[in-house]
Structures are given as structure tokens and as C-alpha cells.
Amino acid sequence: MADIKVIVAGPRGKMGSEALRMIEKEPAFQLVGCIDRIHDGQKVAEVEGLPKMDALIYTSAEKALGELEADVLIDLTTPEHGYKHTKLALEHGVRPVVGTTGFTEVQMEEITNLAEKKELGVVIAPNFAVGAVLMMQFSKWAAKHFPDVEIIEKHHDQKLDAPSGTAVKTAQLIQEVRESHKQGHTDEKETIDGARGADVDGMKIHSMRLPGLIAHQEVVFGGLGQTLTIKHDSHHRESFMSGVKLAIEKVMELDQLVYGLEHLLD
Numbered sequence: 334m335a336d337i338k339v340i341v342a343g344p345r346g347k348m349g350s351e352a353l354r355m356i357e358k359e360p361a362f363q364l365v366g367c368i369d370r371i372h373d374g375q376k377v378a379e380v381e382g383l384p385k386m387d388a389l390i391y392t393s394a395e396k397a398l399g400e401l402e403a404d405v406l407i408d409l410t411t412p413e414h415g416y417k418h419t420k421l422a423l424e425h426g427v428r429p430v431v432g433t434t435g436f437t438e439v440q441m442e443e444i445t446n447l448a449e450k451k452e453l454g455v456v457i458a459p460n461f462a463v464g465a466v467l468m469m470q471f472s473k474w475a476a477k478h479f480p481d482v483e484i485i486e487k488h489h490d491q492k493l494d495a496p497s498g499t500a501v502k503t504a505q506l507i508q509e510v511r512e513s514h515k516q517g518h519t520d521e522k523e524t525i526d527g528a529r530g531a532d533v534d535g536m537k538i539h540s541m542r543l544p545g546l547i548a549h550q551e552v553v554f555g556g557l558g559q560t561l562t563i564k565h566d567s568h569h570r571e572s573f574m575s576g577v578k579l580a581i582e583k584v585m586e587l588d589q590l591v592y593g594l595e596h597l598l599d
């Protein structure tokens with residue numbers, strides 16, 4: 334396979350730096366540039382802590398996408414900038430692989446339409462860890478039999494969005510098989526606001542943020558005399574990299590948006 338030319342947005346971040354290390358080891362990928370908030374014009378190798386790679390850093394996404402010959406943009410930044418980068422990439426004929434979470438429904442629709450118009454692949458995956466994808470699929474299956482369910486997601490305390498993209502996607506998958514209904518007592522009242530968590534069609538999502546955590550989720554189902562817990566833990570950000578690699582390869586064959594890594598797994 335010819336080299337896939339990749340731009341990484343957010344190279345100094347927890348995920349972006351891990352993605353650079355993955356790309357460095359992968360002979361079929363070539364890093365052609367990075368988009369960062371600082372270090373304009375410097376090489377990646379000149380930035381402390383980053384791999385010894387020659388690609389240039391741009392602080393202007395427009396300039397990077399205009400000047401660089403690239404196939405794929407990997408975005409691992411913030412919801413606000415990830416959305417802008419994704420649209421810009423499509424405008425420049427570059428296929429986005431987006432790990433950034435927290436896009437609104439309206440933004441997702443806009444990206445879907447733009448990808449369709451440009452006939453370009455986009456992968457937006459709220460979780461690139463294969464174990465997390467399985468956890469979400471198993472949860473959808475379980476919800477057919479256990480319609481009362483609460484999602485507990487636990488992340489490091491630097492996370493910007495809540496609930497996590499994974500929890501949102503899990504709830505969406507469960508919604509496909511679960512009839513909307515209010516869980517808990519009909520007269521239930523919160524004596525402290527938020528005590529029962531976020532509500533999606535009557536199921537609850539609880540978000541925990543603590544130092545020491547990375548990315549963890551439990552989906553707890555309750556039935557008569559029994560509970561079922563489906564749990565996934567990312568103990569290291571390496572857990573996401575096989576999914577990022579797969580998405581980079583597969584996005585080259587797509588001509589529309591795919592939301593969720595499950596659509597790319599055999």
C-alpha cells in the first residue's frame with residue numbers, strides 16, 4: 334500500500350502525542366504536518382517530548398491544509414476546534430479521522446452533509462478502543478432484555494466534555510432497542526440538583542472526573558432479582574491506537590461519514 338499522508342491536529346495532547354508515536358512506528362503512514370496552537374514553523378522533532386519526526390507544525394489550520402499534500406487529518410483537540418478542523422479538511426479534500434468528542438447534533442449533521450457533498454470519507458469515533466466498542470455493542474444487546482439501565486462513566490479531571498462521547502454513543506445504541514420510559518420511582522425528587530444524573534429517555538448517565546483515572550465506563554442493567562454490569566477500562570492511551578490505525582486505513586475507502594468504529598470492524 335502506498336503511504337497514507339497524515340496531518341495530526343493536537344500533537345502535544347495526551348492522545349495526539351500517542352498518535353504521533355503510533356504513526357512513527359507504522360511504515361504505511363507518513364506524517365506530513367501538524368496543527369498546534371504554538372510552535373509555528375518548527376519541526377515536530379524540535380518540540381520537547383515529541384518523536385524525532387521532520388514534519389512541520391502550523392498554527393493556522395487553513396495554511397496547513399492549503400499547503401500540505403495530505404490524505405487524512407486526525408483531530409484530537411477540543412470540540413470547538415475539532416469541528417472547525419473537520420470542516421476545513423473536507424473543504425480541502427482531506428479525509429478527517431476524528432477522535433475529538435463533544436460535537437453537537439447540529440454539527441454532526443453539517444459534517445454528514447458536507448462529507449456527502451464532497452463524496453469524501455470521514456470517521457468520527459467517540460472511542461477507538463476495541464474493548465470499548467464491544468462494551469457498547471454488548472450493552473445494546475443486553476438492553477433488549479434489561480430495559481432499566483444506568484451508565485457510569487469515569488474520566489481524568491482534565492476532560493472538557495460531559496457526558497463522555499462514549500456514554501452518549503452507548504445511550505444512542507441502547508435507545509435503538511429500548512422503549513423510552515422513566516426509571517426509578519414515579520414520585521422520585523432530587524433534593525440536590527443533578528443527584529440522579531443526566532437523563533436520556535429516562536435512562537441515566539453519571540459522569541465522574543478524578544485525577545488518576547484515564548477512561549472507564551460501566552453500564553449497569555437491573556432486572557428482577559439480578560443486575561448485569563458491562564465494564565470497560567482504558568488503563569493506557571495505547572488502547573486507542575489500533576482503532577486510530579484502522580480508521581486511517583478505512584477512511585481512504587469511504588465516501589461518507591461513519592460514526593463509530595463498530596462499522597469498520599469485521
Ligand SMILES: NC(=O)C1=CN([C@@H]2O[C@H](COP(=O)(O)OP(=O)(O)OC[C@H]3O[C@@H](n4cnc5c(N)ncnc54)[C@H](O)[C@@H]3O)[C@@H](O)[C@H]2O)C=CC1
Pocket residue numbers: 342343344345346347348349368369370409410411412414431432433434435458459460461462491498573
Ligand atoms: N475517540 C477516542 O478514542 C478518544 C477521544 N478522546 C478525545 O480526544 C480529544 C483530546 O483528548 P486529550 O488528548 O485527552 O486532550 P488534551 O487536552 O491532552 O489534548 C488536546 C490538545 O489539543 C490542542 N489544541 C487545542 N486547540 C487547538 C487548536 N486550535 N489547534 C491545534 N491544537 C489545539 C491542545 O493544545 C492540546 O495539546 C478530546 O475531545 C477527548 O474527549 C480522548 C481519548 C480517546
Ligand SMILES: O=C(O)C1=N[C@H](C(=O)O)C[C@H](O)C1
Pocket residue numbers: 434459460461488489492496497498499500547548549
Ligand atoms: O477524554 C478522554 O480521555 C476520552 N474521551 C472519549 C470519550 O469522551 O468518550 C473516549 C475515551 O473515553 C477517553
